[in-house]
Amino acid sequence: MLASIVLDQTFPHYTNLDYISGKVFVRTQTATTVSAIVVKLEGESRTRLLPPPNPSNDRQKPQLEFHKILYKTIAVFPPPEIVGQQGSSGSLSGKTAYTLPAGQHEYPFSFKFPFNNACDPASNSNPTISLFGGLNVEMYKSPHSHVKKTLPPTLVGFPGEAEIRYYVKATINRPSLFKENVRAYVPFNFCPIEPPRPPPSDALGFARRRHQFNMNMPPTPAVIPSKSKMASFFGGSKKNNGSTSGSTTPTAPFIAVDIRLPEPAILTCAKPVPARLVVTSLNGKVTAMTLTSLQLEVVAITKIRAQDVGRVERSSTVLFSRSGMAIPLQFGDSVAREAIAPNGGGVESEAEIDSRYWSDTPLPNAIPPSFETCNITRSYEIFARIGIRYDGTAADFCKPQTTTIDLRLPVQIFSGITPPPELLEAMSRAQAQAPPLPARKPVASSLAPVETVQIPVQPVQHVEHSGEEPPFGDAPPSYEDAMATDVQPAGGIQRAEYVPPVTAEDPLLNSGRGEKSGWH
Incomplete structure (x- = not known):
């Protein structure tokens, strides 16, 4: 047979x-x-x-x-x-x-x-x-x-x-x-x-790291000792070049690198990543700065549990990777900010890295959407590694130097299969018809001092199933399960x-x- x-x-x-x-x-x-x-x-x-x-x-x-x-x-x-x-x-x-x-x-x-x-x-x-x-x-x-x-x-x-x-x-x-x-x-x-997506907004989710380039100062000139304490009091200490102290101290570039995504940070299967990479100068030093390397990855974090044993597996999918680049960063107009940089200077300007490097590369069709089930959970991060070179200038006493900045931003990945309109309408009607919360009894006030007791809050855990039946029976089916018998399949949607x-x-x-x- x-x-x-x-x-x-x-x-x-x-x-x-x-x-x-x-x-x-x-x-x-x-x-x-x-x-x-x-x-x-x-x-x-x-x-x-x-x-x-x-x-x-x-x-x-x-x-x-x-x-x-x-x-x-x-x-x-x-x-x-x-x-x-x-x-x-x-x-x-x-x-x-x-x-x-x-x-x-x-x-x-x-x-x-x-x-x-x-x-x-x-x-x-x-x-x-x-x-x-x-x-x-x-x-x-x-x-x-x-x-x-x-x-x-x-x-x-x-x-x-x-x-x-x-x-x-x-x-x-x-x-x-x-x-x-x-x-x-x-x-x-x-x-x-x-799941239903939130309405679009102008909010941004981002991850940021700052970097201060090094500055090599020339050796400090020797100070000529004064013959008189009074001369030192009135004339100050003279240096070997005849100048007095108080000259302007040069500063090295102080930058911040961001990865930005629309909030909430959601990626869609088989579609490009709508990320923006922005380099911000925090003290106005924007000359002679180039992009030397760029790498963008989607990192999958899989939490696996078997009885009392757990493990976290990390894997990554490279969307774009290139080194040996020499692309000048074009900073925009400087904008004065109230938040003064730690090394002085309150002028900021931004340079955005061209998104065409990764915007034509969709997520591979082997990446599953984010999910959680009884013993396996999958979540994601966007990982960006940006290499920036500063050539330095004689006025800043800076030598050419290169730095690599790593950024990580937690994201969700959706399947791209939108719920049927009938289901969304039925869910919104059900939420609008939800019964109101019961009224609470007012608490009588008292002039006597009340002692406050701190009660530790236990973390929310999954439902435990034992051999005994729960006293209130099984939970009723979710609204999605009840509607699944009436709503037709999601036809006409390109998957x-x-x-x-x-x-x-x-x-x-x-x-x-x-x-x-x-x-x-």
């Missing part, structure tokens, strides 16, 4: 509210008995980390954590109209058996993606054999906490450590205890709808192709179609 799945759509990725449909094909050479054919839409988040070494040097066992973030099922066989009819027979396993004649059979299915994850503590507590361990059997423990958030995107790139997978699985259940079930898998990429890399050691792809697999 062979089984395969063919999807109707050819999207590079799916998103919330999308329908995913297709057919399950079952081919048998002889008449075969089956009890049911079930199709599942599943998403899983898995992590595996080694704890730090202990003082006793005992071999540490890997800590594993597993979350079923998406789980929907549909039985495509037997159809409801033939259940209970003649032709079924009993079996040793106690399941009802149906006979499939020889040939090829097809069964359609369809699912709709929800908004939020559906991490079920009951399903996650079941031990599952890990594929990460190879020939070693590693069992998953019940996770400590769960987070209800928007479904995270597909995440790869951490083989044997962390991954988020989505797939459609078909299982042909056999009634006999001596015949294994047949399974077929079709993995696919998922990228969530972005950027989110295509994470696939390695040759992919366990889900290599587990095959119609073969036994450790993914349950």
Whole structure:
């Protein structure tokens, strides 16, 4: 018996509210008995980390954590109209058996993606054999906490450590205890709808660093000693050149380098970075300054947790990198500022680095948007490294010198898939109709002194799930989940192709179609 799945759509990725449909094909050479054919839409988040070494040097066992973030099922066989009819027979396993004649059979299915994850503590507590361990059997423990958030995107790139997978699985259940079930898998990429963006504003988010160039002063002339204390009192100390003290002290350039983004700092998948790099002279010294090197990166910060073990992985994607440049910085008109620079002088002028160096380079389609799920969190930073050379002048007693300034600015990355207008309107109506807060009782005043007691505030933590049921039951579904059944998919919107890399050691792809697999 062979089984395969063919999807109707050819999207590079799916998103919330999308329908995913297709057919399950079952081919048998002889008449075969089956009890049911079930199709599942599943998403899983898995992590595996080694704890730090202990003082006793005992071999540490890997800590594993597993979350079923998406789980929907549909039985495509037997159809409801033939259940209970003649032709079924009993079996040793106690399941009802149906006979499939020889040939090829097809069964359609369809699912709709929800908004939020559906991490079920009951399903996650079941031990599952890990594929990460190879020939070693590693069992998953019940996770400590769960987070209800928007479904995270597909995440790869951490083989044997962390991954988020989505797939459609078909299982042909056999009634006999001596015949294994047949399974077929079709993995696919998922990228969530972005949250509603704030209205545009003129506010800017920025990161700034200042730098003071060095100045090499000439040696101080020797002071001619005075013969009389009175002469020193009235005439001052004379130097060997006959001049008196109090001459103007030359100053070296004092600059600040900024990276600026519209506030809030949001980047969009598969689109260029709208960043601005600005060099500001804080004391009016703007001559003979050039840009020698420039590098712009997107830094991904992935926080991975497996039970009580945590790790932070950092990786970067270079958008632009060039050295050996000699581009003069063109400073604009000087502007007097009230904030006087530390080395004196209150005149500022700006020179903006040409954004055409990186404005034609979009974010790669393998970068997932920012997300948070039960055991994996992804955030981002923009990293800029700017090299500036000051050639110096004889009047400032400065030699040519070069400095490199590093800037980091936290950002969010959105998927670029905007929510449907119907959903945004429904959400705004729901927020406008929210019930008012209950009125508080006035507190009676008292002339007696009141002793103030400081109560420490506990940090907000994720919801903990234990074996006992909570006293108030489960939380109601979010408004997005309630609307997901009525709002149609986000059609007519051009989607950027989110295509994470696939390695040759992919366990889900290599587990095959119609073969036994450790993914349950």
